[in-house]
Amino acid sequence: MAVQVRVPTILRSYTGGSKLVEGTGDTVAALFLDLDSRHSGLRGRLVTGEDGAELHRFVNIYVNDEDVRFLGGLDAKLNDGDEVTILPAVAGGSIASSPRVPAGQH
Amino acid sequence: MRFDSLADSVGRTPLVGLPRLSPSPEVRLWAKLEQDNPTGSIKDRAALWMIADGEKRGLLVPGATVLEPTSGNTGISLAMVCRQRGYRLVCVMPENTSVERRQLLQMWGAEIRYSPAAGGSNEAVAVAKRLAAENPDWVMLYQYGNPANAQAHYETTGPEILEDLPAITHFVAGLGTTGTLMGTGRYLKERVPDITIVAAEPRYGELVYGLRNIDEGFVPELYDPSVLTSRYSVGPREALRRTRELVQEEGIFAGISTGAILHAAMAQADRAVREGKPAEIALIVCDGGWKYLSTGAYAGTLEEAEAALEGQLWA
Numbered sequence: 001m002a003v004q005v006r007v008p009t010i011l012r013s014y015t016g017g018s019k020l021v022e023g024t025g026d027t028v029a030a031l032f033l034d035l036d037s038r039h040s041g042l043r044g045r046l047v048t049g050e051d052g053a054e055l056h057r058f059v060n061i062y063v064n065d066e067d068v069r070f071l072g073g074l075d076a077k078l079n080d081g082d083e084v085t086i087l088p089a090v091a092g093g094s095i096a097s098s099p100r101v102p103a104g105q106h
Numbered sequence: 107m108r109f110d111s112l113a114d115s116v117g118r119t120p121l122v123g124l125p126r127l128s129p130s131p132e133v134r135l136w137a138k139l140e141q142d143n144p145t146g147s148i149k150d151r152a153a154l155w156m157i158a159d160g161e162k163r164g165l166l167v168p169g170a171t172v173l174e175p176t177s178g179n180t181g182i183s184l185a186m187v188c189r190q191r192g193y194r195l196v197c198v199m200p201e202n203t204s205v206e207r208r209q210l211l212q213m214w215g216a217e218i219r220y221s222p223a224a225g226g227s228n229e230a231v232a233v234a235k236r237l238a239a240e241n242p243d244w245v246m247l248y249q250y251g252n253p254a255n256a257q258a259h260y261e262t263t264g265p266e267i268l269e270d271l272p273a274i275t276h277f278v279a280g281l282g283t284t285g286t287l288m289g290t291g292r293y294l295k296e297r298v299p300d301i302t303i304v305a306a307e308p309r310y311g312e313l314v315y316g317l318r319n320i321d322e323g324f325v326p327e328l329y330d331p332s333v334l335t336s337r338y339s340v341g342p343r344e345a346l347r348r349t350r351e352l353v354q355e356e357g358i359f360a361g362i363s364t365g366a367i368l369h370a371a372m373a374q375a376d377r378a379v380r381e382g383k384p385a386e387i388a389l390i391v392c393d394g395g396w397k398y399l400s401t402g403a404y405a406g407t408l409e410e411a412e413a414a415l416e417g418q419l420w421a
Contacts (some may be wrong), residue, residue, distance in 0.1 A: 001360050008312070008315050009312050009315065010315065010317050010318070010319070010320065011320075017282060019326050022412055040234070042420065045320055052187060054346075057323070058321065058322075058323025058324070058325065058326065059323070062338075062339045064338065065309075065338050065339045065341075066336060066337070066338055066339075067305075067337035067338070067339070069308075069332065069337070069338070070331070070335065070336045070337055071336075071349060083307055085309075087315055087339070088315050088323045089319050089323040090226065090227065090228055090314060090315055090317065090323060090324055091226070091227035091228045091230075091231050091250065091324045091326070
């Protein structure tokens with residue numbers, strides 16, 4: 001049950017700087033335990049509550065781009081080859097930053 | 107149609123079919139053209155409702171100063187309403203905001219205060235909250251937590267869609283302040299209990315998520331996940347591809363966030379086809395593409411456009 005996990009910049013101190021790590025588990029909760037065995041401390045940033053039973057309020061987890069909070073949360077099922085994305089929750093809305101001019105077009 | 111003033115013409119936007127993008131006559135996509143609002147975006151609804159609510163509650167009196175963290179569509183909508191009603195508007199925006207945004211806001215008479223580029227919208231919200239504390243007579247409407255934002259959609263967007271599409275099975279919209287989905291979603295669920303409400307959330311480049319700490323994260327106070335059936339993260343590649351398909355196939359020139367919404371809507375359409383179920387899917391076109399031309403979204407290959415969007419808040 002191998003899955004690819006995309007790790008945001010803010011949590012890469014736990015993965016030795018890697019943005020993509022591999023993990024295993026039938027559920028998101030099992031995946032986090034597996035990841036923590038190699039990337040100690042990572043799970044503690046993702047879950048809260050007694051025994052880490054809840055997803056951190058400011059952490060969003062997506063399985064194949066779908067938010068796991070609508071798939072059973074930490075109990076969401078994983079399948080071989082799934083792509084899991086971890087992202088911090090940030091303000092969306094419509095605040096646009098400046099366009100970047102591609103090199104050579106200044 | 108005749109209206110007493112520009113603000114009175116907000117809403118009642120067309121719902122148009124997307125015959126070329128719809129997979130079959132039984133599974134159809136319908137686009138609500140919010141660029142037909144006075145300043146060209148869906149945010150006119152929230153701006154008008156938040157101002158009217160502030161007036162009703164006695165917070166906004168003649169000569170009042172309105173404060174809001176936004177350089178985007180909400181700022182432009184608020185600027186239009188504030189100018190008409192004689193309020194001063196102060197917008198807080200990241201200092202790396204594009205020149206078009208600054209000029210548009212200043213043209214409508216808004217004043218601009220800058221927040222550090224690093225930290226993006228989170229920082230703009232923080233600076234605005236600080237300014238509000240320093241200036242107790244200013245009125246921060248605060249689109250992320252103001253119930254009037256969602257109420258605008260409960261009272262207008264939702265009823266309009268249901269009137270135009272009584273057989274609706276799905277509603278798909280973007281997730282930013284969450285106002286559109288919370289208001290429209292609540293209205294539709296009350297009347298069509300088995301409706302599917304889908305959020306399409308833009309997934310930006312890594313820079314945008316550059317918080318120092320997870321605990322600096324932000325969830326809009328308006329957000330109530332129980333309104334939603336599912337929530338999808340849509341990256342810039344898919345959003346750009348769908349934005350281009352929308353103009354190429356259906357002639358609708360929309361902003362990039364609409365591409366993300368169309369992507370999620372087409373996934374719902376595909377699922378309905380696979381399951382052999384009929385579907386009437388309404389989706390929101392948030393705004394036109396004009397304000398995003400300088401992002402590079404519409405020029406060159408998809409790869410080039412995606413590279414140009416890296417690090418930008420494109421929705």
